[in-house]
Amino acid sequence: MFVNIRPGKRAGLCLGGVIKMFRNFTPAERPVFVFQGGGFFVSATVIGFPKKRRLKNASAIEAARKPYCEYSGRPGYSHTHHVRPKSLGGDDIPENLISLNPEVHQAVHDGKIDRRQLILIVAHREKLSPEEVCERIGEPVPSEWPDYAPPDPPSWEEILQLLLSLEEAQDDCKWHQGEILASLVECGVSQRAVASEIGKSASYVRERVKTWRAFPEEGTRVRELSWQHHRIAAKTDDPQDWIAKASDNGWSTRDFERAIKEARNPSSALTQEEKELKQAEALFAKLEEAVAKGGPAGKWLLEKMENLLYELGVLKKRVQASA
Missing domain, CATH: 1.10.287 (Helix Hairpins)
Structure with a gap:
């Protein structure tokens, strides 16, 4: 890359362009120039960019995961997202990590959600100013911030109350319940502790979690079949294959269980x-x-x-x- 800087009046314009370019980088990322030549113009050659070693910390990533989405405030399964991408040297530090549900996470990567909002959420959570967050993660400070109020995270009591309210609901709510239980378990809460709080057995929690993990996305489920069908399929070695068979054959839950039993023990199908x-x-x-x-x-x-x-x-x- 060459930048030609002419002397005199036009030199200021060219130099201004270089300065503007510099503002797009943090001090640690600004390119290194070597100036050569003389006379009518000078050539400035970029010889490289300083390589910043990214701070890696797997435990920090795991600790950053919450049983809810920090952007929407909705309890459920979440991914840990780097506010400043790893490809740009984003560190595994609390100020650069945020917990997002899969839909929001994808929207962020698609550019549908303003990254400045994520910085505001982190600043609110870490009790820092947005500028301090930018400084710690190596992000240029924006000239202005969006008018956005980060949602308050749900309390432990609110999450438990939601689980209880979903107990007697329809199948769709059971999937939501399974998602919340799975997120709590993956965040380190024991199944026995959750079961005790909601007045259920550990096997109840384990079954809900296992069913949701077998069919985490709506596209993996068969809408015309009940949650019980999916629960039965989740106990097999190949849940997707079995739920497809149940759909193709129009099996009731009893027929479904019988078919699985016969497949596991062919002698059970004999007269x-x-x-x-x-x-x-x-x-x-x-x-x-x-x-x-x-x-x-x-x-x-x-x-x-x-x-x-x-x-x-x-x-x-x-x-x-x-x-």
Whole structure:
């Protein structure tokens, strides 16, 4: 990259352009110039940009995750987002991390949400001025800030109350409940503690969390099937495949459970006669194996079988004689 700076009146204009360019960078990121030549004009060559080592801290990222979205204030599953992107050297520090739900997170990356709003949220949370946040994360301070009031985070009691209010609601609300429970668990709250607070068993919480994790996105669910169908499918090794089978076959929850049981244990689908025949075949195979091994057990079995065959022969003759 070359910047030609002419002497005299026009030099100020060119130099002003360079200064404007410099303002787009923080001091740590400004390009390094080498000036060469003389006479009518001077060439300024950018020889590189100083490389800032990004501060990495996995525990800080995990600690920044909340059981709610800091942008919308809505309880539920969230992602940890870097206000200043990692690609620009954004550090893993509290001032640069914010918890956003998947929809908001995607909107931020799509440029649909003003990044300055995220800085205001972080400033409110960390009890800093927006300018201080910008300084700590290496972000240029905007010339003006949007008229935006960050939402207050929901309290622990409010989250629990929401869970209880969703208990008797429709299937859609059960998904929301599962999302909140999963977010609490992933934030380090034990399933037993949550269950105790809402008056449920740990297995209840575990089931809700497992079902939501199996079908976290609305597009992975089958709308014409109930939440119970998805709960049953979540217990299998391939929930997506099984929920598709349930939809294709129009299974009720009872039919669905029976189909899964039969797939896991094919013998459960046999008739009583077929089951008895299989048992007889298995028994005969064991007898053959024992006889083949020989020894006292094999000899004893042979004697018993010979006696049995003899008695069967006698019985057969009696039947024929009576006929």
